[in-house]
Amino acid sequence: MDRFDTSPETALHWHQQGTGAALATVVETWGSAPRRVGAQLVIGGDGRIEGSVSGGCVEGAVIVEALEAIDAGEARLLEFGVSDEDAFAVGLACGGTIRVLVEPVGKVLSEAMLSELVAARSAREALAYVVNLETGHRELRRGQHPERMRMDRSGFEEDGQTFVAIHNPPLRLILIGAVHIAQALVPMARIAGYDPVIVDPREAFASDTRFPGETIVTEWPDEAVARLGLDPRTAVVLLTHDPKLDDPALKAALEADVFYIGALGSKRTHAKRVERMQDAGFTPEQIYTIHGPIGLDIGAAGPAEIAVSILAEMTAVLRGKA
The missing domain is CATH 3.40.50.720 (NAD(P)-binding Rossmann-like Domain)
Known part of the structure; x- marks a missing residue:
């Protein structure tokens, strides 16, 4: 993240307000993307948004999918092919592929886990949010992934299914x-x-x-x-x-x-x-x-x-x- 992203805090707040919320996280992208892997967009059940997963070329589609995911109570892994023309319009040299994981708060990403994540961030405690896309298992890890922590580098482990989202303090x-x-x-x-x-x-x-x-x-x-x-x-x-x-x-x-x-x-x-x-x-x-x-x-x-x-x-x- 280029700046400290407050999407988890916003998602928890909107969920607790009763409007519903989903977190959309970039899990894979092309090399010249304007947002790094791990960047997040929070979508409220009432259509509000905060954050970004691209320079603007896929946000609209992500919002639609996220609202449907909130209603269905299920996670979605989205993949978008971005044309050269669309990529150029948001400042990229060429197009490519971007994958975005959408997780509704509550039924998929539990309120308890999100609350723990937000509390750790507030206390300047580094941790990793880990999700296995094949099994759906989610957990928070402390004291692990030191190289990812040092480099602020979220991404897939070697198995290609375990995504590690790094949450470092500012x-x-x-x-x-x-x-x-x-x-x-x-x-x-x-x-x-x-x-x-x-x-x-x-x-x-x-x-x-x-x-x-x-x-x-x-x-x-x-x-x-x-x-x-x-x-x-x-x-x-x-x-x-x-x-x-x-x-x-x-x-x-x-x-x-x-x-x-x-x-x-x-x-x-x-x-x-x-x-x-x-x-x-x-x-x-x-x-x-x-x-x-x-x-x-x-x-x-x-x-x-x-x-x-x-x-x-x-x-x-x-x-x-x-």
């Missing part, structure tokens, strides 16, 4: 230091699907004027990080150059299971940072996870280009390409 970026680079990085990260949080006790820096509409925390970094919590879907970026501000957050990040830690500064600055972390008792393996100097070496000059290099490195680490 990506989150905790920025320590409301500096110029942060002003460039925050909007870029938001476009890439992150929920950014800016932490800086210096109110002259951490102001709504400098970061309009963003989440700003003016607590000391150790207090802020402890309250926000750290998990495998969180990146921590240290930008202040001030050990009094950076180091408390860095220590918390090193003790947690965040997927990315990046720290601004020269090689000399980073060497001093390494010494401080060694003195604090961290192991070489832990310290090695710090990306410093921060960002991919693209010859960046200026805050905006440095922000690009940071976001690129975060993406590479997240996707296992670093």
